[in-house]
Amino acid sequence: QSALTQPRSVSGSLGQSVTISCTGSSSDIGAYKYVFWYQQHPGKAPKLMIYDVNKRPSGVPDRFSAFKSGNTASLTISGLQAEDEANYYCCSYAGTYVFGSGTEVTVL
Amino acid sequence: EVQLVESGGGLVQPGGSLRLSCEASGFIFSRYWMHWVRQTPEKGLVWVARLNGDGVGTTYADSVKGRFTISRDNAKNIVYLQMNSLRADDTAVYYCAREGSGSYYTDYWGQGTLVNVSS
Secondary structure, three states: OOOEEOOOEEEEOOOOOEEEEEEOOOOOOOOOOOEEEEEEOOOOOOEEEEEOOOEOOOOOOOOEEEEEEOOEEEEEEOOOOHHHOEEEEEEEEOOOEEEEOOEEEEEO | OOEEEEEOOEEEOOOOOEEEEEEEEOOOHHHOOEEEEEEEOOOEEEEEEEEOOOOOOEEEOOOOOOOEEEEEEOOOOEEEEEEOOOOHHHOEEEEEEEEOOOOOOEEEEOOOEEEEEOO
16 A cells, blocks of 8 residues: 655744645545544654544644545644644555655744 | 553564564553554655454554564553564564554554664
């Protein structure tokens, strides 16, 4: 199963918004509601930010939002903060799991 | 507090075997599915295997099927990954992760253990 496609990097200034896309197929993202997003700082373990397309776990700020349309999922970070600078990975479950290629978010 | 601590990584020759362990604490271990996920700079995160709470239901990525075995000891709160016939492209940081309740996401991850397959 091929990795989901994400932009290699996105950047934004403090307080601005950035959106990360995650493109799959009708067999994964397009098929089910099981799309997840993880944040990973260098040298750290991934942290769950979004599950089931658009749900935030307890403790994740509401400036993180997500949605899905067809075979593409998107994560938006509003009001960008310095601590949001990290790598972000999407993930889809459709019997097995496939991760995205990862997107580096830079806060200017 | 949920904690997952991996161990067992190291240097192994191609064709060799290694067993990773992940000790869990802070939750009722037997009630949760557990996963192994690996990561390299080149490929990013790649899901490896998943195991249900009673240790019977397993799923594997095609790339490891027939070579890797996920298992658990609920009395010791440990999940294992037995890796056989190791190849250079199995080199990665291996994470164990807990699956959340009610869906398929992984909500807690360990800090990872490095496996280096090299002669």
